[in-house]
Amino acid sequence: MAQKPQTDRKSHNSGDVTIVHLMRHGEVHNPHGILYGRLPDYHLSELGLKMAERVADHLSGRDITHVVSSPLERAQETAAPIAGAHNLEIATDERLIEAENIFQGKTFGVGDGSLRNPGHWKHLTNPFKPSWGEPYIEQVVRMMGALGAARDAARGHEAVCVSHQLPIWVTRSFVERRRLWHDPRNRQCSLASLTTFTYEGDRIVSVGYSEPARDLLPAKLAGKQAKQNKSFGA
Secondary structure, eight states, X not given: OOOOOOOOSOOSSTTOEEEEEEEEOOOBOOTTOOOOTXXXXXXXXXXXXXXXXXXXXXXXXXXXXXXXXXXXXXXXXXXXXXXXXXXXXXXXXXXXSOOOBTTTTSOOSSSSSTTTOHHHXXXXXXXXXXXXXXXXXXXXXXXXXXXXXXXXXXXXXXXXXXXXXXXXXXXXXXXXXXXXXXXXXXXXXXXXXXXXXXXXXXXXXXXXXXXXXXXXXXXXXXXXXXXXXXXXXX
């Protein structure tokens, strides 16, 4: 179980309990291994669609009154079966979008040229910010704003926000009072996972993590995620 963050901020309507599920989209069709970032026209694969349906089934009995998504196609497609199961329209919040990245549109690896190109080295100087993309703290600010808006829209009920791995992870790290810079291999945020924030009034009192589509993950990813779950005690 994730630690329970505390704040000194006075809660509004402190008797209200609201749950906001921050969901990562499902698997994307990306046969060429492109770092697609915010690029358009990247859609869920057949497996990704199954992941979205699985999470929709998992949440079908929940008191969900608001579904909101990043504007990117893969997130909208992930949100669709959840919204449909609850007879809701999908709202769109630009603040839930993927992190900006200078390597967007490229393959990113040691042997394919992206890291071998000296012109790219200047973007790798500061992993703490990071220097290759949108600063972590800026992601946190926009994501916390989106979470707050979803909480207000579903006050006393539950909301689902569909977003992307890095923004979800740094938001959880911020709430749990961990450093924002990290090793990307250690993120606990698998495809179609739910990072769940429970609010009492305006105050986050607990953070949970679950993987309703875990059995659909490719074997390599499932094994990696199992190690991370053990590390975080989820």
